[in-house]
Amino acid sequence: MNKLSPTIGFVSLGCPKNLVDSERILTELRTQGYRIIPSYENADLVIVNTCGFIDSAVQESLEAIGEALNENGKVIVTGCLGAKEDQIRTVHPKVLEISGPHSYEQVLAHVNKYVPKPEYSPLTSLIPDQGVKLTPKHYAYLKISEGCDHRCTFCIIPALRGDMESRPVGSILDEAKRLVDSGVKELLVIAQDTSAYGADIKHRTGFWNGMPVRSDITQLCTQLANLGIWVRLHYVYPYPQVDDLIPLMAEGKILPYLDIPLQHASPKILKSMKRPGTIERTLERIKQWREICPEITLRSTFIVGYPGETEEDFQMLLDFLTEARLDRVGAFTYSAIEGAAANNLPDQVPEEVKQARYERFMLLQQQISAQKLQEKIGKTLTVMIDEIDEEGAIGRSMADAPEIDGVVYLNEEKRFRPGDIVQVNIEHADEYDLWGSVKQ
Template identity: 70%
Template sequence: MTVEKFDPQHTSPSASKANEGIAKKTTTLSNPKKVIDGLASEQSIDVSQIAPDAGRIGFVSLGCPKNLVDSERILTQLRTEGYDVVSTYKDADLVIVNTCGFIDSAVEESLDTIGEALAENGKVIVTGCLGVKEDEIRQIHPNVLSITGPHAYAAVVEQVHEHLPKPAHNPYLNLVPDHGVKLTPKHYAYLKISEGCNHRCTFCIIPSMRGDLVSRPVGEVLNEAKRLKAAGVNELLVISQDTSAYGVDVKYKTDFWDGVPVKTHMQQLCEQLGTMDMWVRLHYVYPYPHVDNLIPLMNEGKVLPYLDIPFQHASKRILRLMKRPGSADRTIER
């Protein structure tokens, strides 16, 4: 797996040509597929020139877009506090590895990356999905500084503070744009609307790593989308573990945004996003019946005519064993 900022295969399907140009402009790194140089573009500030004593962080983000959003959030906090983010292991005071543990190959890559960071830097903080298997990590890499699980933003930052003191506060230095640190090209961004999943499919490890569904307040989501629009984003990629379940955990609670009542529900969220003059692309959509209600929004141009829906098997017996609803016949009918 590669860092999404530099891999055209992982960028928005709607902008491959633009991404080719971006990929060609990126700086060659000593570990180009591993260490994030996400602040080396238009949002970069050479912190070493302004605050030479600022701690330097190396950061590796592996896995899916949800993990990339977690990395963005951690980096936003660290940059807010004045830390520098560097693009090589050797230039960093410590390295954070945001791991993936979804499938065997991802586990192997995460463990290999931790080992690589230890060998080339020596000071490594581990976070992300594989972090829930602390014993397994420490058995192979006993010298890591600390291990946390996924979306443990505060815990990661606290560990950085413990091993690399916070830079002196400079009230005249602001390293973070209003929309936060983004590791995607400027024209698109991921918008994570919830965390976790309530399903218990027999083949899937995500609930044991990410926990049950927790929906973000709809006003918070829409405010983030508004900031991204102001920053020049043209396409929102809406993500979560189960996008169509958004709001189930809060019983589709009604909130207010810009004085308008909005339910914590995928359809109403999409209706509001569709007013912001951006492309809205939905990912990780579970085939609930209410997903059909999005078709009118697609016809109106509020949501892109694209649905990322899982289709694991055509056999009813296998689907029962997997604890997946639906059937091939119903899917084709819909």
Template identity: 60%
Template sequence: MARPSVKIKAKASAKVRRLAHGAVAPQPRTPKVGFVSLGCPKALVDSERIITKLRSEGYSIARDYDGADVVVVNTCGFLDSAKKESLDAIGEAMNGNGRVIVTGCFGVEEDRIREAHPGVLAVTGPHQYEQVVSAVHDAVPPLHDPFFDLVPPEGLRLTPRHYAYLKISEGCNNRCTFCIIPSLRGDLASRPSNHVMIEAERLVSAGVKELLVISQDTSAYGLDLKYAESPWKGSPLKARFLDLSRALGDLGAWVRMHYVYPYPHVDHVIPLMAEGKILPYLDIPFQHASPSVLKAMRRPASQEKTAERIRRWRDVCPDLAIRSTFIVGFPGETEEDFQFLLDWLKEAKINRAGCFKYEAVEGATANAIEGAVPEEVKEERWHRFMAAQKDVSSEILREKVGSTIDIIIDEVDEDGAIGRSKWDAPDIDGNVFLNGEEGLKAGDIIRGKVVEADEYDLWAERA
């Protein structure tokens, strides 16, 4: 391990590697577990749950490979490049420690993992928490019975104290042709609404100022439960996107919605953003705009006139920011399709966008679609996309100069502070720099006047 506690690869990348740090000093002879977490925020939550369980059983979290009795590697298997990174991380842990347990999305390919690293102790799949804990028990048994007071009510997390990811469901019912998530994580399985709210309330009580709601399809929340009610604060609360959004908004923290599909019922959540109940921010993975490409992708809600829908949303909530991800070079994508995407990007004024070149991921049905796009064409389109998005982002941010905005502080040093606006999620979006500002600490939410902007970031002075 012997690396920084959080290693961010690139803002546009979905792959993030983190190494857990225990907050409590290890006791003599306490078994120590090293942890390496790869992949998206959903995998990060899985890692948090596993280390919370282990810590409650008396284990401590090692800071490096040498100090660990066993190392758990939570892998990502979404893209072939992510699988390679997972294999490299497993190899690094094997070289640094030699006693390794593998879990996560890539764990479904146990044969491939064991072929590359035959010495791993155990391999489990995604969100198989009990199997991971059992494998740790086999490798290094706990020395005593659990003491639950060693673990705070909100559990142990890999994020800074002032923000936390809140997973509301597992799996996905969609069958997009480029995606293998359903085969890795199964169909949609929503958590009861009161379970989500109990966790959210505990996080806020522990000092969390921002809740980042995540799942594979957040706007489909509760569909599998038939929107069943569960008791919350003396009243029934439906497992439904709108009802959950309203309840989370009552907790007094920033609430940010990720991985939302533009289904019609999302329209009813926009007024909550206009009222300030939840943040005016939607992370919507559009992936493309061309009707023919969306049809080939089998994207849900692809028939909707999304640019028109976004305009209606902004009529209700003018401050609404849209973040999205897109794929260029999908099989069959023509130059006309790609130009359609660029024109739509400018029309819809997407605030933040990430772009990926299509990868023929093993097991994805899109690989059988005719018209594979040459790699050099993918590369050229990627650069054109990023240039177009840079122009859109620059224009939007220039309009913020002179305005006064809310800013949540993430870091403070001798030069000032770095924060984020309501329109920016951690790690993937922009920053607000407050040069020379003093007396701030991480987690503060302040008012600041925007004095400068570039393509992706803002500079502000404390108001």
């Protein structure tokens, strides 16, 4: 069997964008006849798809590479950390080959070099039309572009993944259709900068199903809406054209959910970050979005303890949270990333101050989140079931993205399957999650 089907162990780390890269690599490997296994033991080769965005991710990637080397010994590395080959080889000189992010052809060439592909394998006939997916059957990530054109001072994504390259609109819609045909009920649209889709190709018109479609996020979402499934937007940079998406949400064409990384609220800090700095305008837009689409869920991420952040700057951030009352919020203490411009800024914030501010930030947001979830008690929400465990069903409302937001618990409810969509009466809430029963 091994002669016909060499085995490849695979480790995928990092963000959903990296997960999509892993899915593509795995699909190509299966197409060539390799057998993918979820362990190091008996693998002819191990691939580690790494993350290199922040220090903790770098450390996790290096540890995963070390574990694979110890357990198997035959390891190739790809992904974001692969763009820093010297750093990897300093720690793990025995790695066979290293390539950067979305280097699909290089990865395959490296695999072929050490484990020649079989002349024939029955596995190739078992590949589904949508390719190999690492997510549950009922939802999938849809990556619409690579790279990023921004030069935020805290970030090195352009150095790792290059400038933005938008996919042809017809190719995206073809993939979306294949996923829906395979049983996917929710598409999570991702990119480093989703709202900029098509800017690098001057929003040229493509074709799908014989009809012209402009390469911009609004037209893309309009077409995705016609597939009859949930469409959720992530990593939406706050360009003016985001306003055009809100009516689509109000009309029920795409989910009323906007993941928009604002990063801070102090104009001084935002300017230093090279991010949009008119926070009053941001508050005004949020108010307008809620007027147009009262059901909209707003998610964002913020950095506390950025170089130069004073107590006054931090208070501006807390004041913004209080006024904006965002539904879902993530926060990070500033971490120096090798190669980031912010490393050279003066007035670095002491670690103990960063941590204290982080705890104050999260305490405030927990109170806001708890209040907003309490407001849902007594309402009926549309919920997609994700899993069934010994206590019952676990699902998500339209306000919850998988892995990063809250869930809805349906205790003692075991008659459903993942992907089912049900109406739920909400009966209880804490800071992050909801509990309810199926509407009869």
